[in-house]
Amino acid sequence: xxxENAPGxxxxxxxxTLRVWxxxxxxxxxxxxxxxxxxxxxxxxxEMMDLLNEQLVRAGKEPFAFxxxxxxxxCGMCSMTINGMPHGPLPGVTTCQLHMRNFRDGETITVxxxxxxxxxxxxxxxxxxxxFDKVIQAGGFISVRTGSAPEANTLPVPKPVADAAMDAAECxxxxxxxxxCKNGSAMxxxxxxxxxxxxxxxxxxxxxxxxxxxxRAMDDAGFGNCTNYGECQAHCPKGITLDVIARLNRDYLGxxxxxxxxxxxxPRRGGD
Amino acid sequence: xxxxxxxxxxxxxQKWQSHKTRLRLVNPANRxxxxxxxxxxxxxxxxxxxxLGELGYEVSCFCYQDSPRRAHSIAAQGGxxxxxxxxxxxxxxxxxxxxxxxxxxxxxxxxxxHRLAELSTAIIDQCVAQxxxxxREYGGHLANRSFGGAQVSRTFYARGQTGQQLLLGAYSALSxxxxxxxxxxxxxxxxxxxxxxxGHAKGIVTRNLATGEVRSWAADCVVxxxxxxxxxxxxxxxxxxxxxxxxxxxxxxxxxxxxPCYTQIHPTCIPVHGEDQSKLTLMSxxxxxxxxVWVPRDAADCGKDPSSIxxxxxxxxxxxxxxxxxxxxxxDIASRAAKEVCDDGRGVGPAVGGRRxxxxxxxxxxxxxxxxxxxxxxxxxxxxxxxxxTGENAYRRPMRIYPAVHYTMGGLWxxxxxxxxxxxxxxxxxxxxSDHGANRLGASALMQGLADGYFVLPSTVADYLAxxxxxxxxxxxxxxxxxxxxxxxxxxxxxxxxRGKETARSYxxxxxxxxxxACGMARSREGLTxxxxxxxxxxxxxxxxxxxxxxxxxxxPELERAGRVADFLEFGELMCRDALVRxxxxxxxxxxxxxxxxxxxxDDARFAHVAAWEWRGEGAEPVRHAEPLVYEDVQFTTxxxx
Ligand SMILES: Cc1cc2nc3c(=O)[nH]c(=O)nc-3n(C[C@H](O)[C@H](O)[C@H](O)COP(=O)(O)OP(=O)(O)OC[C@H]3O[C@@H](n4cnc5c(N)ncnc54)[C@H](O)[C@@H]3O)c2cc1C
Ligand code: SF4
Ligand code: FES
Numbered sequence: 001x002x003x004e005n006a007p008g009x010x011x012x013x014x015x016x017t018l019r020v021w022x023x024x025x026x027x028x029x030x031x032x033x034x035x036x037x038x039x040x041x042x043x044x045x046x047e048m049m050d051l052l053n054e055q056l057v058r059a060g061k062e063p064f065a066f067x068x069x070x071x072x073x074x075c076g077m078c079s080m081t082i083n084g085m086p087h088g089p090l091p092g093v094t095t096c097q098l099h100m101r102n103f104r105d106g107e108t109i110t111v112x113x114x115x116x117x118x119x120x121x122x123x124x125x126x127x128x129x130x131x132f133d134k135v136i137q138a139g140g141f142i143s144v145r146t147g148s149a150p151e152a153n154t155l156p157v158p159k160p161v162a163d164a165a166m167d168a169a170e171c172x173x174x175x176x177x178x179x180x181c182k183n184g185s186a187m188x189x190x191x192x193x194x195x196x197x198x199x200x201x202x203x204x205x206x207x208x209x210x211x212x213x214x215x216r217a218m219d220d221a222g223f224g225n226c227t228n229y230g231e232c233q234a235h236c237p238k239g240i241t242l243d244v245i246a247r248l249n250r251d252y253l254g255x256x257x258x259x260x261x262x263x264x265x266x267p268r269r270g271g272d
Numbered sequence: 273x274x275x276x277x278x279x280x281x282x283x284x285x286q287k288w289q290s291h292k293t294r295l296r297l298v299n300p301a302n303r304x305x306x307x308x309x310x311x312x313x314x315x316x317x318x319x320x321x322x323x324l325g326e327l328g329y330e331v332s333c334f335c336y337q338d339s340p341r342r343a344h345s346i347a348a349q350g351g352x353x354x355x356x357x358x359x360x361x362x363x364x365x366x367x368x369x370x371x372x373x374x375x376x377x378x379x380x381x382x383x384x385x386h387r388l389a390e391l392s393t394a395i396i397d398q399c400v401a402q403x404x405x406x407x408r409e410y411g412g413h414l415a416n417r418s419f420g421g422a423q424v425s426r427t428f429y430a431r432g433q434t435g436q437q438l439l440l441g442a443y444s445a446l447s448x449x450x451x452x453x454x455x456x457x458x459x460x461x462x463x464x465x466x467x468x469x470x471g472h473a474k475g476i477v478t479r480n481l482a483t484g485e486v487r488s489w490a491a492d493c494v495v496x497x498x499x500x501x502x503x504x505x506x507x508x509x510x511x512x513x514x515x516x517x518x519x520x521x522x523x524x525x526x527x528x529x530x531x532p533c534y535t536q537i538h539p540t541c542i543p544v545h546g547e548d549q550s551k552l553t554l555m556s557x558x559x560x561x562x563x564x565v566w567v568p569r570d571a572a573d574c575g576k577d578p579s580s581i582x583x584x585x586x587x588x589x590x591x592x593x594x595x596x597x598x599x600x601x602x603x604d605i606a607s608r609a610a611k612e613v614c615d616d617g618r619g620v621g622p623a624v625g626g627r628r629x630x631x632x633x634x635x636x637x638x639x640x641x642x643x644x645x646x647x648x649x650x651x652x653x654x655x656x657x658x659x660x661x662t663g664e665n666a667y668r669r670p671m672r673i674y675p676a677v678h679y680t681m682g683g684l685w686x687x688x689x690x691x692x693x694x695x696x697x698x699x700x701x702x703x704x705x706s707d708h709g710a711n712r713l714g715a716s717a718l719m720q721g722l723a724d725g726y727f728v729l730p731s732t733v734a735d736y737l738a739x740x741x742x743x744x745x746x747x748x749x750x751x752x753x754x755x756x757x758x759x760x761x762x763x764x765x766x767x768x769x770x771r772g773k774e775t776a777r778s779y780x781x782x783x784x785x786x787x788x789x790a791c792g793m794a795r796s797r798e799g800l801t802x803x804x805x806x807x808x809x810x811x812x813x814x815x816x817x818x819x820x821x822x823x824x825x826x827x828x829p830e831l832e833r834a835g836r837v838a839d840f841l842e843f844g845e846l847m848c849r850d851a852l853v854r855x856x857x858x859x860x861x862x863x864x865x866x867x868x869x870x871x872x873x874x875d876d877a878r879f880a881h882v883a884a885w886e887w888r889g890e891g892a893e894p895v896r897h898a899e900p901l902v903y904e905d906v907q908f909t910t911x912x913x914x
Binding site for chain 1: 319322323326337338339340341342344346347356358394396397398399400401402403405406407408409410411412413414430431433436437440443444445447448450451457459482511512513545546548549550551553554656657660661663726727730771773774775777778819820821822826827828829830
């Protein structure tokens with residue numbers, strides 16, 4: 001639950017100790033400790049990091065590099081492991097939407113990058129998540145030429161199906177699922193995209209090919225296997241649930257089976 | 273002299289179709305030999321890069337984020353307009369066109385706006401085919417809502433995440449072309465200069481943000497889809513990285529910058545809460561469909577718990593002043609009205625800097641009429657976001673909102689083909705100035721970005737390429753490229769060499785304060801004149817006293833920020849100059865000297881034109897050119913939402 005402001009609590013400040021990860025690409029990293037004397041409780045976590053960086057720059061020191069952009073929980077760029085938890089302690093909240101009123105005065109906060117084999121550290125808290133893009137490039141789309149689409153209402157989609165597709169489509173591609181998984185698996189991310197597209201009638205013609213191609217690309221990009229820990233679901237800021245992994249497994253196995261029968265001369269649907 | 277806008281002849285409704293048949297085509301066998309650079313991967317850039325790649329051109333696409341999917345289009349909440357008339361409520365291409373022209377306060381080009389309205393329907397078809405999960409009715413057909421002051425329901429939406437879903441659609445199309453090898457994608461690359469060869473745009477200079485490498489890229493033409501410049505105000509609803517650098521650098525190379533003073537202040541944002549705030553968050557305007565805006569009648573009540581203030585002591589000022597549009601009055605009007613009541617001392621919420629800058633957006637009557645469940649279904653994620661940021665529960669107490677900078681109608685000048693005055697330089701999406709005049713209607717930016725990217729640029733870029741042909745193409749080895757790279761390296765080195773005491777962010781904040789006060793919701797000759805002097809002084813100080821630690825040979829966000837702030841410091845002055853010369857009030861541009869009792873007074877006799885500014889060098893006065901707005905079809909009328 002989000003902590004509500006006490007009346008007049010807008011101006012309260014916290015004194016914090018921060019242990020923040022420092023690393024140059026390809027070199028070993030280490031924690032650095034800093035203190036901040038007065039962090040407003042109304043500030044967001046990233047605004048707190050801004051304060052730290054301003055303090056460092058004024059002292060002529062290098063600030064910490066971290067990824068962020070929209071600061072409203074939708075672009076998926078922010079990516080900090082806070083006290084061991086990707087995106088911090090609040091469920092359903094990205095790093096940028098976490099506010100300092102959820103921390104205590106005098107607290108020590110540990111800030112690390114995403115930790116996963118497939119996400120190498122670029123610098124400090126910023127990692128390379130291009131593996132996600134490669135998975136989408138392999139099959140996370142519906143092939144339709146610009147300008148060739150039929151009139152939109154010619155293909156009605158039942159509301160429950162559209163709603164379920166939308167649930168899965170809410171994934172912001174942040175990678176918290178990978179960072180929270182002991183195996184560094186991307187199954188929640190891939191499952192969300194496959195579910196979004198394979199549920200819709202528009203996505204059906206390529207459903208088999210999509211599932212197989214995306215799983216293959218996921219393996220190639222160095223993501224680990226899924227052994228059903230379920231940590232991904234717990235840390236996903238957008239409420240993507242394990243159902244999407246079940247769906248992905250079903251679509252993938254079905255596609256392989258159909259592909260196998262196709263190769264033995266049985267009727268073929270889609271295929272890989 | 274301003275170049276020709278190249279508006280096609282013929283009746284308004286047929287201009288685009290007949291123009292399209294006249295545009296030249298490139299032989300499919302030759303397309304692969306043309307290299308097109310697209311800078312930006314938002315709706316406009318992704319759509320353009322994907323479509324051009326699919327047609328067979330060799331395309332390179334650049335963005336500054338770590339993935340094209342993160343472009344700021346992702347943050348759009350409310351929806352996208354299209355003249356489908358699915359609701360049978362009397363909508364049509366003609367009506368969408370008229371609404372957009374009127375909404376823009378008669379400062380947009382007729383022909384461009386009509387084309388936009390025509391293309392709107394094909395956008396929805398395209399997106400649905402891509403799998404964009406728009407809201408649907410129980411019958412399975414697409415749902416619509418009314419939005420931003422429109423009197424018909426023509427807005428398509430995907431929960432409160434329309435921009436995200438549209439961008440993921442465009443990103444998937446782009447990814448498909450990347451996977452197929454038709455588009456090469458360069459994320460974490462920032463464009464820092466444009467390269468001209470023989471007066472044509474033939475390449476760009478980028479800095480690889482992960483490695484610090486500065487290099488040039490040669491191409492047959494360049495398409496900029498780099499978004500808006502709202503961050504000149506420091507606090508805005510834009511993402512942190514949104515910048516004017518790409519367009520300003522092109523401007524410095526000769527591209528005209530049109531109407532920079534037309535900026536949009538959005539009425540429904542979460543109010544500023546403190547000094548260390550880095551951004552403002554929009555609460556979708558769709559909330560105004562079910563929320564009522566009010567402040568206490570009596571300033572003495574402003575500190576009280578809102579639920580303790582009885583109905584007769586509340587001032588529902590939008591309903592009072594604009595009875596026919598009420599809470600749905602257009603953005604510029606609703607924003608100014610909120611500013612007025614706060615300037616009158618009747619703002620609510622905690623005081624920041626000694627002033628209460630906020631008004632209530634109250635859902636109590638909708639909740640009692642429709643039930644909390646319906647409101648949760650419609651706006652659940654927005655209420656959650658509000659709760660996260662403010663620590664307040666908007667189901668139980670009214671939201672507090674205040675206007676914030678949101679969108680920029682100004683941008684690089686383009687002709688009907690979206691080509692700038694520099695041949696070979698095309699500009700799409702929020703980065704150009706073309707379709708929204710002095711004020712943009714809600715749910716029309718997404719429409720414009722996708723219309724430009726999917727349907728206009730692919731045709732007009734082909735026409736340019738067919739015209740210049742394959743002979744005598746630049747190799748990328750020429751002196752122009754080396755020179756541009758050297759200049760960029762030099763500028764980076766200068767930023768690193770200042771070694772002053774102040775952070776780039778602190779300059780950005782100060783610039784923001786200057787332009788917000790002088791060039792925000794109300795502008796005056798006196799304020800703007802002073803702002804121009806203040807910005808110049810701040811700019812000088814920046815180059816003497818900014819601190820950028822490090823060597824720049826790596827991911828160095830502080831260097832990126834400093835470069836963007838340096839450009840805002842030049843651009844902010846141009847914006848104020850434009851506002852100063854435009855001695856009228858229109859749309860988002862409100863000059864206090866030109867009003868009738870708080871209502872904007874336009875001056876069509878003197879200002880029915882586009883102002884397009886020419887760069888004349890650092891410290892030199894820019895030159896203002898005027899492109900007259902010739903209306904063949906509609907007539908200028910005074911906007912009234914009373
Ligand atoms: C919070 C919010 C809500 C909105 N809601 C709505 C809505 O409901 N309906 C509506 O119609 N409109 C809405 N808008 C407006 C609309 O979202 C934008 O105008 C539109 O998405 C802009 O799209 P674009 O493609 O032009 O630019 P953007 O999406 O901003 O993309 C810019 C691209 O350019 C790249 N770029 C920028 N500078 C450089 C550089 N120097 N070098 C390299 N790459 C660069 C970026 O990486 C990015 O890929 C909203 C805007 C905001 C801020
Ligand atoms: S599934 Fe959730 S945690 Fe994983 S990338 Fe998507 S939004 Fe992030
Ligand atoms: S910065 Fe965009 S989701 Fe956090």
